[in-house]
Amino acid sequence: MTSAQIARKDFEDAVRSRMVWAVVGVFALLMVIIVAAAGTSDLSDSAATNVIAVFSNIGGQLLVPIIALMVGYMAIVGERESGSLRMLFGLSHNRRDVFTGKLASRLGVITVATLVACAVAVAMALVLFGSVPVVTFLGFIGITLLLGGTFTAIAVGVSAMTDSRMKAMGGAIGSYILFTMLWYPAVAGIHYVVEGDFAGYEAPNWYFFLLRLNPLEAYIQVTGSLADQFVWGIIGWQSIVEDIPNSALMDMNSLLLSNRVGGDLPFYLSDWFAVVTMLLWIAIPAVVGYRSFRDADLN
Amino acid sequence: MAAIETSGLTKEYGNETALSDLDLTVAEGEVFGFLGPNGAGKTTTIDLLLDFIRPTAGTATVLGHDVQAETDAVLDRVGVLPDGFDLWERSSGYRHLEFALDSVGGRENPNELLERVGLDPADAERPVGEYSKGMAQRLAMAMALAGDPDLLILDEPSSGLDPHGIRRMQELVREAAADGTTVFFSSHILGQVAAVADRVGILDDGELVTVDTLEGLRETAGVSSKLVVHLDGRPGADLADLDGVTDATFADGRLRVAYADPAVKARVIHRLVESGATVLDFETEEVTLEDLFSAFTETDAEAVDGSTADDGDPDPTEADGGDPESAEVGR
Numbered sequence: 001m002t003s004a005q006i007a008r009k010d011f012e013d014a015v016r017s018r019m020v021w022a023v024v025g026v027f028a029l030l031m032v033i034i035v036a037a038a039g040t041s042d043l044s045d046s047a048a049t050n051v052i053a054v055f056s057n058i059g060g061q062l063l064v065p066i067i068a069l070m071v072g073y074m075a076i077v078g079e080r081e082s083g084s085l086r087m088l089f090g091l092s093h094n095r096r097d098v099f100t101g102k103l104a105s106r107l108g109v110i111t112v113a114t115l116v117a118c119a120v121a122v123a124m125a126l127v128l129f130g131s132v133p134v135v136t137f138l139g140f141i142g143i144t145l146l147l148g149g150t151f152t153a154i155a156v157g158v159s160a161m162t163d164s165r166m167k168a169m170g171g172a173i174g175s176y177i178l179f180t181m182l183w184y185p186a187v188a189g190i191h192y193v194v195e196g197d198f199a200g201y202e203a204p205n206w207y208f209f210l211l212r213l214n215p216l217e218a219y220i221q222v223t224g225s226l227a228d229q230f231v232w233g234i235i236g237w238q239s240i241v242e243d244i245p246n247s248a249l250m251d252m253n254s255l256l257l258s259n260r261v262g263g264d265l266p267f268y269l270s271d272w273f274a275v276v277t278m279l280l281w282i283a284i285p286a287v288v289g290y291r292s293f294r295d296a297d298l299n
Numbered sequence: 300m301a302a303i304e305t306s307g308l309t310k311e312y313g314n315e316t317a318l319s320d321l322d323l324t325v326a327e328g329e330v331f332g333f334l335g336p337n338g339a340g341k342t343t344t345i346d347l348l349l350d351f352i353r354p355t356a357g358t359a360t361v362l363g364h365d366v367q368a369e370t371d372a373v374l375d376r377v378g379v380l381p382d383g384f385d386l387w388e389r390s391s392g393y394r395h396l397e398f399a400l401d402s403v404g405g406r407e408n409p410n411e412l413l414e415r416v417g418l419d420p421a422d423a424e425r426p427v428g429e430y431s432k433g434m435a436q437r438l439a440m441a442m443a444l445a446g447d448p449d450l451l452i453l454d455e456p457s458s459g460l461d462p463h464g465i466r467r468m469q470e471l472v473r474e475a476a477a478d479g480t481t482v483f484f485s486s487h488i489l490g491q492v493a494a495v496a497d498r499v500g501i502l503d504d505g506e507l508v509t510v511d512t513l514e515g516l517r518e519t520a521g522v523s524s525k526l527v528v529h530l531d532g533r534p535g536a537d538l539a540d541l542d543g544v545t546d547a548t549f550a551d552g553r554l555r556v557a558y559a560d561p562a563v564k565a566r567v568i569h570r571l572v573e574s575g576a577t578v579l580d581f582e583t584e585e586v587t588l589e590d591l592f593s594a595f596t597e598t599d600a601e602a603v604d605g606s607t608a609d610d611g612d613p614d615p616t617e618a619d620g621g622d623p624e625s626a627e628v629g630r
Contacts, residue, residue: 002402005398005401005402009387009390009394009398012389012390012394013387013389013390016389082384082385083381083382083383083384083385084381084384084385084386084387085351086346086349086351086379086381086384087379087381087384087386087439087442089349089350089351089374089379090349090374090377090378090379090380090381090442090443090452091398091399091402091403091442091445092371092374092375092402092403093374093402094370094371094374297351297352297353298346298351298352299342299343299346299351299352
């Protein structure tokens with residue numbers, strides 16, 4: 001049970017990090033401005049769920065992962081570099097307790113930060129539209145919490161695998177670059193090799209499946225379903241590495257996965273499988289990180 | 300059962316050998332001083348005992364438990380004061396102690412622990428980020444004492460402490476030992492080891508050079524403390540025939556008298572004054588780590604001196620510079 005003591009102690013410290021709250025504050029302000037602009041410019045056909053679409057783009061794909069990586073990347077390597085890890089050992093905590101306690105604590109911190117960010121989104125929706133569809137917003141908050149969890153687990157896993165702050169930071173930044181800038185073109189490259197050209201409007205299921213293994217893509221898919229409209233990624237890869245007619249690019253909702261795949265979606269492209277994918281992105285980095293930490297020389 | 304027992308304990312990093320074939324036994328209830336310059340492998344040994352790093356070869360047990368197979372049992376029974384640590388700067392001293400007591404199931408009163416290490420309760424309310432190095436060291440010692448561990452492992456416990464703090468630390472070690480606690484502590488300053496240790500192990504470049512009581516070490520090394528008398532002119536008396544004086548040399552207006560019996564110092568001064576010599580000043584030179592080192596490892600005293608030059612050691616002999624005589628005393 002000593003991991004609970006570590007978690008409690010670490011949460012107290014980490015939740016007081018001014019850096020995290022400064023970033024949350026700046027992004028919240030940014031969100032207010034963007035949502036307000038989006039809401040006032042085009043009220044005729046907008047709904048409260050538009051807020052979800054806007055938020056999941058800026059907030060979900062930028063704010064939440066970046067804060068999660070910031071919250072997580074120092075979790076273990078920080079104690080290791082400062083020597084306080086020896087102190088934890090001296091207080092009869094073993095490696096497993098340290099790792100699980102730290103992971104639990106940092107998941108707690110990102111949950112608090114994400115809830116604050118989501119509260120801003122809900123407040124904006126209430127101000128602009130007077131009411132919100134409760135179930136949809138609860139789903140949106142849930143999936144956003146899950147996204148925060150995936151990036152926190154990745155960062156804590158990286159933190160457990162590295163022996164210096166700089167390497168951990170590099171790993172955290174690298175993971176974000178991987179998911180936002182490398183994953184989509186890499187999958188598009190595979191499509192090019194296998195099929196001889198880039199994916200068109202319609203593409204094989206495996207192509208979409210590989211894309212959806214990216215936790216950010218999984219998140220986009222679920223929030224898109226919740227908002228009932230297509231949600232762009234940070235980078236609009238569809239217009240870069242796919243051969244999609246301009247007409248489809250203009251009518252954004254035609255890009256929804258359910259429209260691009262003929263017939264019923266196979267289970268591995270469904271929303272719940274996207275949730276499973278994100279849970280795996282918590283479990284796998286945690287296990288890999290712990291195993292590396294367990295076997296490492298810690299000096 | 301030994302408090303610490305290592306057998307062939309070796310740690311290599313690539314081609315670098317941090318610790319080579321260490322065979323060491325520390326009895327329960329003993330105060331063991333682990334002496335050596337920075338980088339000799341003291342912290343490596345401690346890290347191996349805590350399963351912080353894994354040995355390349357050899358085994359170690361702490362209080363009868365294998366450090367790798369039964370790490371939890373080991374960690375439950377030791378208190379550790381590491382060398383070079385940061386505390387959790389946003390938490391108060393009290394919160395640190397509470398965490399330490401929670402962690403080890405200790406029932407001590409935090410204020411009582413604070414008093415033992417000499418930390419002001421008012422300071423314990425403050426966040427640790429505001430602490431001086433010495434305050435942090437005291438707090439960490441209090442945390443190490445929490446739960447009354449059977450073995451205290453202290454890595455350079457006096458670093459960052461003022462002379463008063465160092466004395467307090469030494470008293471704490473004696474108190475713990477009187478209580479039956481085994482104390483294993485490392486230092487690169489002989490005087491601090493000498494003040495409390497029952498036995499001393501000297502580590503140099505990853506190798507255990509010798510283990511003995513301090514008296515035994517002095518005898519084996521043939522180094523002794525010296526009286527240095529500053530004279531105006533040459534000494535007018537022969538001192539070598541005084542009982543208790545082992546050697547006397549004169550150079551540059553300084554008479555260095557090596558002695559085995561501390562009581563002989565007064566007689567030396569007395570005889571010099573009687574002989575009509577003008578005594579300007581006198582001081583004592585304690586045996587230093589450098590002396591013992593050069594005696595045991597036959598390394599250049601200045602090399603050892605250099606490795607410890609920035610430690611703030613108040614030993615007055617260091618002011619004399621390399622002191623070539625200390626290397627020759629042994630033979």
